[in-house]
Amino acid sequence: MTVQVGKSATATGKAALDAPIFDADAFRLGDEQAAIIARARELGQTVFAGRASTYDRDATFPTENYRDLHRAGLLGISIPRKHGGLGADYQTYALAAAEIGRYCGATALTWNMHVCSTLWSGPLADDLDMDTAIRAEHERRRAIHYKRIIDDGAIYSQPFSEGGAAAAGGVAFGTEAKPAKGGWIVNGKKIFASLSGHADYYGVLCTEITEGEKASRRNTLYLAIPANAAGVSVVGDWDPLGMRGTVSRTLLFKDVFVEDDAALMPRGVYFQAAMRWPHMFLTLSPTYMGLAQAAYDFTVRYLRGEMPGTPPVKRRMYPTKQIAVAQMQIKLEQIKAIWFQAVTEARPNPNKEQVLRAYAAQYSVMEGANELAALAIRTCGGQAMLKSLSLERIYRDSRCGSLMLPWTAELCLDRIGREALYEAGETDD
Ligand SMILES: Cc1cc2nc3c(=O)[nH]c(=O)nc-3n(C[C@H](O)[C@H](O)[C@H](O)COP(=O)(O)OP(=O)(O)OC[C@H]3O[C@@H](n4cnc5c(N)ncnc54)[C@H](O)[C@@H]3O)c2cc1C
Numbered sequence: 001m002t003v004q005v006g007k008s009a010t011a012t013g014k015a016a017l018d019a020p021i022f023d024a025d026a027f028r029l030g031d032e033q034a035a036i037i038a039r040a041r042e043l044g045q046t047v048f049a050g051r052a053s054t055y056d057r058d059a060t061f062p063t064e065n066y067r068d069l070h071r072a073g074l075l076g077i078s079i080p081r082k083h084g085g086l087g088a089d090y091q092t093y094a095l096a097a098a099e100i101g102r103y104c105g106a107t108a109l110t111w112n113m114h115v116c117s118t119l120w121s122g123p124l125a126d127d128l129d130m131d132t133a134i135r136a137e138h139e140r141r142r143a144i145h146y147k148r149i150i151d152d153g154a155i156y157s158q159p160f161s162e163g164g165a166a167a168a169g170g171v172a173f174g175t176e177a178k179p180a181k182g183g184w185i186v187n188g189k190k191i192f193a194s195l196s197g198h199a200d201y202y203g204v205l206c207t208e209i210t211e212g213e214k215a216s217r218r219n220t221l222y223l224a225i226p227a228n229a230a231g232v233s234v235v236g237d238w239d240p241l242g243m244r245g246t247v248s249r250t251l252l253f254k255d256v257f258v259e260d261d262a263a264l265m266p267r268g269v270y271f272q273a274a275m276r277w278p279h280m281f282l283t284l285s286p287t288y289m290g291l292a293q294a295a296y297d298f299t300v301r302y303l304r305g306e307m308p309g310t311p312p313v314k315r316r317m318y319p320t321k322q323i324a325v326a327q328m329q330i331k332l333e334q335i336k337a338i339w340f341q342a343v344t345e346a347r348p349n350p351n352k353e354q355v356l357r358a359y360a361a362q363y364s365v366m367e368g369a370n371e372l373a374a375l376a377i378r379t380c381g382g383q384a385m386l387k388s389l390s391l392e393r394i395y396r397d398s399r400c401g402s403l404m405l406p407w408t409a410e411l412c413l414d415r416i417g418r419e420a421l422y423e424a425g426e427t428d429d
Pocket residue numbers: 113158159160161162163164165167168170191192193194195242243246248400402403404405406408409410411414
């Protein structure tokens with residue numbers, strides 16, 4: 001079982017820390033990796049878990065958690081060390097994010113949007129082709145963004161959804177950037193923009209359009225638009241089923257001027273990344289890996305009569321409960337295995353098997369987390385789904401996973417089926 005005591009309770013009465021989801025020895029993690037992941041787990045368990053119900057109930061942004069993430073150096077987890085960050089690679093980030101998701105889904109999901117602005121412009125961009133001058137310019141620009149994060153605790157978000165086919169990768173983004181002297185003029189709208197009203201910079205994906213040119217996905221720009229720029233507004237309310245603390249409202253951009261240095265990636269590099277580094281879209285899954293573990297942890301504690309805030313009634317002696325926990329443990333291990341493999345083999349130019357496995361991992365985590373949460377509710381029973389406990393929040397938050405574009409559960413099935421049966425360019429004509 002995974003709800004083990006990682007460190008014994010201290011004489012001062014501090015709660016014992018949970019064991020990591022992925023044990024460092026068993027999963028062959030390095031000491032530095034394990035230390036970063038442990039930092040995230042401790043913060044999640046000792047601080048974020050206690051605040052999660054308030055953010056959820058009030059649908060408010062976890063501002064206090066972001067101050068703590070900054071203090072712990074975790075806003076810069078994927079910023080290269082030479083720029084003052086922790087220099088975590090993709091796998092280390094994913095494992096740390098799963099630990100945060102285990103204790104507060106909304107914090108983990110929004111943290112993902114923030115971290116991706118540094119992961120995509122950082123280690124991922126380092127794997128892509130750029131000529132020397134463009135790489136040097138990118139290096140100069142990203143240093144500006146990284147300094148804001150490390151020194152000032154600046155928060156970046158990642159709004160790309162527009163309500164049409166663009167977020168699924170089907171067509172060019174409708175949000176447009178027209179070249180202007182020293183930068184661009186941006187016009188458009190983003191829906192479900194997590195961190196709206198709370199991020200300092202909105203990392204917007206948009207299409208660069210020059211006079212007389214047709215919109216093309218190749219011309220996608222990734223621009224960090226200051227939240228306080230003239231012409232930026234946040235509209236609409238936010239009262240969803242789950243992930244309520246993400247505050248994913250609508251963003252409008254009306255003739256917003258952004259300077260050249262706002263570019264988080266050089267021209268053409270986002271498109272190259274989307275083609276050559278597909279695991280960049282698997283980064284929404286760690287949150288839900290954490291939620292899957294949380295549903296299991298809850299069930300074991302509850303059935304053992306060890307859930308804080310509930311009477312110490314044991315329910316573990318019933319064979320039906322034992323079978324349900326066995327089923328949950330098997331499901332959890334299956335999810336962990338495929339997901340760990342997929343995040344470990346994230347790289348440029350993955351082969352077909354690796355791409356199909358990434359889709360399968362995304363599907364398994366996003367659907368599996370909610371299946372585990374549903375099983376947990378059935379197994380623990382009525383008293384376990386009261387709002388005073390975390391399980392019903394885990395259930396609602398986990399329901400959102402399969403809806404996240406571009407790799408929704410449906411689109412993963414669609415791609416696996418098609419790409420397993422057809423080689424590139426093959427038709428039945
Ligand atoms: C809590 C939460 C936070 C979010 N945060 C962000 C964020 O920070 N940034 C951001 O950009 N987005 C964010 N999203 C949005 C998310 O990624 C999706 O864009 C959104 O859920 C899509 O909703 P929709 O109804 O517009 O989908 P639609 O486009 O209407 O699609 C509905 C479903 O149809 C299927 N579908 C869509 N296109 C195709 C296709 N071409 N072929 C086959 N099937 C297709 C998909 O399975 C999809 O789920 C968030 C969503 C949630 C729930």
